[in-house]
Amino acid sequence: MNQSLSRRTTISYYLVIFLVVATPALLVWQHVGMVRTVEISPRQPHGVRIADDRDDMHGNSVASLVRTDDAIILRCALGAQATYPFCKLQFLLDGPGKGLDLSGFDTIAFDLRYSADRPPQLIKLHVLNFEPEFSRLGNWNSQRFNEARIELPAQPTFTIPINVLRTADWWRTLYNVPLSKSYPRLDHVTAVEISTDAVPPGQLITIELRSLQFRGKWISQTTLLMWLVSAWIGCGVLGLSLGLLHFRASLSVSNSRLEHLAAIVRERKAAEAAREAALAEAVGLARQRSNFLAQMSHELRTPLNAIIGYAQLLRRDRHQLTERQAAGLATIHESGQHLLTLINDILDLARVEAGKMVLHPAAVDLGAFLRVVVDIMRVKAEEKGLAFSYELAADLPPVVTIDETRLRQVLLNLLGNAVKFTDRGTVALRVREAPAAEGPAPLRLRFDVTDSGIGMSAHQLGRLFHPFEQVADKPRREGGTGLGLAISRQLVRLMGGDIAVASEPGTGSTFWFEIPAPAAAGSPTIQPSQHAIVGYEGERKRLLIVDDVPQNRAMLMELLHAVGFIVAGAENGLECLVLLDSFRPDLIVMDVMMPIIDGNETTRRIRRMPAWGRIPIIAVTAGASQEDEARCRDAGADAFLAKPVEHDVLLRTIGQQLSLHWVIDEPPPQPLNPDDEEDAALVAPPAQEIEALWQLARLGNMRKIRDRADYLRSLDPAYAPFANRLHALAQGYHSKGLAAFVARYRTENALPPL
Numbered sequence: 001m002n003q004s005l006s007r008r009t010t011i012s013y014y015l016v017i018f019l020v021v022a023t024p025a026l027l028v029w030q031h032v033g034m035v036r037t038v039e040i041s042p043r044q045p046h047g048v049r050i051a052d053d054r055d056d057m058h059g060n061s062v063a064s065l066v067r068t069d070d071a072i073i074l075r076c077a078l079g080a081q082a083t084y085p086f087c088k089l090q091f092l093l094d095g096p097g098k099g100l101d102l103s104g105f106d107t108i109a110f111d112l113r114y115s116a117d118r119p120p121q122l123i124k125l126h127v128l129n130f131e132p133e134f135s136r137l138g139n140w141n142s143q144r145f146n147e148a149r150i151e152l153p154a155q156p157t158f159t160i161p162i163n164v165l166r167t168a169d170w171w172r173t174l175y176n177v178p179l180s181k182s183y184p185r186l187d188h189v190t191a192v193e194i195s196t197d198a199v200p201p202g203q204l205i206t207i208e209l210r211s212l213q214f215r216g217k218w219i220s221q222t223t224l225l226m227w228l229v230s231a232w233i234g235c236g237v238l239g240l241s242l243g244l245l246h247f248r249a250s251l252s253v254s255n256s257r258l259e260h261l262a263a264i265v266r267e268r269k270a271a272e273a274a275r276e277a278a279l280a281e282a283v284g285l286a287r288q289r290s291n292f293l294a295q296m297s298h299e300l301r302t303p304l305n306a307i308i309g310y311a312q313l314l315r316r317d318r319h320q321l322t323e324r325q326a327a328g329l330a331t332i333h334e335s336g337q338h339l340l341t342l343i344n345d346i347l348d349l350a351r352v353e354a355g356k357m358v359l360h361p362a363a364v365d366l367g368a369f370l371r372v373v374v375d376i377m378r379v380k381a382e383e384k385g386l387a388f389s390y391e392l393a394a395d396l397p398p399v400v401t402i403d404e405t406r407l408r409q410v411l412l413n414l415l416g417n418a419v420k421f422t423d424r425g426t427v428a429l430r431v432r433e434a435p436a437a438e439g440p441a442p443l444r445l446r447f448d449v450t451d452s453g454i455g456m457s458a459h460q461l462g463r464l465f466h467p468f469e470q471v472a473d474k475p476r477r478e479g480g481t482g483l484g485l486a487i488s489r490q491l492v493r494l495m496g497g498d499i500a501v502a503s504e505p506g507t508g509s510t511f512w513f514e515i516p517a518p519a520a521a522g523s524p525t526i527q528p529s530q531h532a533i534v535g536y537e538g539e540r541k542r543l544l545i546v547d548d549v550p551q552n553r554a555m556l557m558e559l560l561h562a563v564g565f566i567v568a569g570a571e572n573g574l575e576c577l578v579l580l581d582s583f584r585p586d587l588i589v590m591d592v593m594m595p596i597i598d599g600n601e602t603t604r605r606i607r608r609m610p611a612w613g614r615i616p617i618i619a620v621t622a623g624a625s626q627e628d629e630a631r632c633r634d635a636g637a638d639a640f641l642a643k644p645v646e647h648d649v650l651l652r653t654i655g656q657q658l659s660l661h662w663v664i665d666e667p668p669p670q671p672l673n674p675d676d677e678e679d680a681a682l683v684a685p686p687a688q689e690i691e692a693l694w695q696l697a698r699l700g701n702m703r704k705i706r707d708r709a710d711y712l713r714s715l716d717p718a719y720a721p722f723a724n725r726l727h728a729l730a731q732g733y734h735s736k737g738l739a740a741f742v743a744r745y746r747t748e749n750a751l752p753p754l
Contacts, residue, residue, distance in 0.1 A: 046091040049092075063088070113208040124197050127147075147166055391430045401517060534664065542568070542587075599621070622643040
């Protein structure tokens, strides 16, 4: 043992002597030598070439290259045609996919002369780094652009630190580079560019490069010191280990056991901490998503309430509008409804994914429910000249228990897609009883939606139900968000079924699903009349509208005043409380989100006031969730409406709270003529004229359709009845009826659209 220790001590002495000699020698060598350089100069041009904005940006700058024995010269006539005019020198250091590793270099030395007609004297240095994650062979701009903007000094030779390079902002934005990967990288440098910067165009710029050097050390001083310190520490540890050799040998077994147990404890604690952190993060993310969706729903529904509300008000007076105004008003209303549908789809998808979607099944007249859906889709089908087929099995019970709102949403989505992606042929809806499983089971309904449209490939079917996924060609994606089918499948699964599809390109598609729909013993819900309300019987009622948004408050006051109410407005809860005794309202329409005192707190205070504790209060809010309704009900609201508020729904809710008898605008009796038999008896013009009318009907150009009707009268007196019918529909701006009327006369051999 003594001989062994003596031998190790001798080795330690030699190691100490070696380190004492090597440490200063290595430090001197690192300071004086160990220099590596990558040079760009006339002697090493690295495949120099030039580029300007004519190719990439359709500019008019012209760059030219001159090479002499001691300089590489770029002459640039900087034009003004491009948005960002430029000329640049490009040096190819290595091939794409390989590149030089410049990550250990410290400085960049320039020997460069710059001349221009006007200041400032600015250039850009680009160091291009090839990264497989973002870069593609053959795509120059896909390489990471490490960029430095240099204001040239008076002397031609200068040096900059390499750490001034930054990843170009435009490159990070173009390739969606996350912030964690936006730092400069120089491990696979393939090229270097010297470019003109943002200087005034219309001048001649000359850049004369004599030398550009990337300088660095083979080993940095920090790394060398770390190695030397590590060596000294190792030498000290070795010496200390000799003294503790016997002690270490005696405790090795026990230490091994203790370390094993400690490792097990650490792993368990780490696993528990990771689980708790993941759970906390998941809860936080869910809360953030819920808060974000609620906030965005409120911010979008609030202006939509005024947009859609005023559109509904103006449509009540559409007989006073010109044709152009009526068309614009229809566009405003349809666009608002489209945005509202998108908001509801996103909220529905979030509720389904969060498990917060709740169905509300009720007794529904199956035949009447399906007729409403079929009538809506038949009009859309006839507008495209499609046949619509509907079949309801006769052996089904008349009243079933379903959530008619969600089932209608699913059917309208499937049928709407069928009409959208079918150009010729038929769209069909078939409803029958699903085959019963073994044993007693409640009634299950099977819904089949079939079309003769464009169909889908197996690859498209695989992506069909993904959120925000649209598998059709780009021209057919207009008006869609890619959420409809994803939400429909989730809703059907919530109802107890699933959507299946069979399709082949060019032959059409069939969607089907089965859901439980037990026969209901009670009576179905009676739908209110859809006639417009113009007033009510009895003494005039006083309504107080409380809303902090002036546009929403003015819209509701105008609507309610038009049907005979005495209306006053308040912009917050405090003003509402002040107006109670002076205005003495019969009912309050209360917005929830307001400054000073919000709607729920105002409702609670009113309920605590003896004189006003029983006044009907209708809560109106841009929050459309069940939690929002529950909070309003708990505060004391008698009814709840979500923004944008449908006028008829608001009026009928007011009528229920005040027990009003409405005066409705009964539509005039429809004339018996012309009916379908008379339309069939009309003499139709040639197929070319029918096709021209069809194209005008699709565009909604009523003026040109009336002109076309006048032309048909002059073409042949036999066409006069047809032209009169056409002119009447166009004069009344009945776009859907006009499209359906013209579609009945289209033939299979009609001319193709222009």
